[in-house]
Amino acid sequence: MILSTVRNLREEEARPTELLTNLGFSKDAIVCAEAAILGGRKLVRFHRSGDLVAILKTHDNTWQTKADRISEAVIANIITNKYPHDLITGEESGTSGKSESRRRWIFDPLDGTGIYKGGLAGSTTTVIVEENGCPLAGAICDPFSRELLVCQTGLVYQVGLDEKLIPTGEHIEKVHMPQPDKKRATVFMDTTLRTTTAGPYSAMIARLPDILDADISLLSAGSNVNNQRQAITRGHAWITHAIGGEWDVRCGAFATEQAGGVATDLEDNPVTAETKSVAIGACNPDIHGKLLTLAQECYRGYVDFRVGVR
DSSP states (O other), X not given: OHXXXXXXXXXXXXXXXXXXXXXXXXXXXXXXXXXXXXXXXXXXXXXXXXXXXXXXXXXXXXXXXXXXXXXXXXXXXXXXXXOTTSEEEETTTEEESOTTOSEEEEEEEEEOHHHHHTTOSOOEEEEEEEETTEEEEEEEEETTTTEEEEEETTEEEEEEEOTTSOEEEEEEEEOOOOOOBTTEEXXXXXXXXXXXXXXXXXXXXXXXXXXXXXXXXXXXXSSHHHHHHHHHHHOSEEEEOOOOSGGGTHHHHHHHHHTTOEEEETTSOOOOTTOOSOEEEESSHHHHHHHHHHHHHHTTTEEETTXXXX
């Protein structure tokens, strides 16, 4: 079983250096991948373990578990050992490091904590590094489907992982976002429905077939980041309205752009640390423009998933 295998595996065995170097990835991208994999190991380790020690975060009514905290500690340790002078920003612990550094690592140790706490698969770990606010490289690990998305400027690959979550050479795919046929499109959208989000969300999905003039397969992979990863590799667009922080959208937006797509916020600006309300990614400018126009209408006055529409 994958659970028992991962529990007993030494962390250093996960390092994907040789494989990713041969694919043309930089040291930054390789460290992103290594950190995401080892954080993902902790997700598998505690999944359905009965030892999650879940805490409800009152500021946004979302969950934090033991797996979040341990995964974040592992990711932070890997990065600070490799780059001791860089800033790091984790979802659970905030920002630390040398304030004068131009480089910063942003990571979510467990995206999709709600479904994870319920014993479902689909959660991810994500890591991205930037310099002067511009992304350089990133990685998204889905330890349950055993897939790793790695990206840097001009290069995106999805790499299969074996039962020990070690990258293999058997399933390697250079990623360019798929293009839909004229009458069918696949859209991934987060399904965090609250009184603050249900109205805009319902209005948006009701009009998707008309705005895209196509039959829509509307899917959710279980977490914001996994929705983005799935759309980049197997779909045509993603829409994220439950943005808890930059870790929910930065890596997915960067990977979308490097895979030939378009990603912006609700004002048609680049996705940055300040993106709070809605982010949209699509495989081409036409689909992105149609979704953006629709989202601007449906989410008019929308602040974020905590506040809703003002």
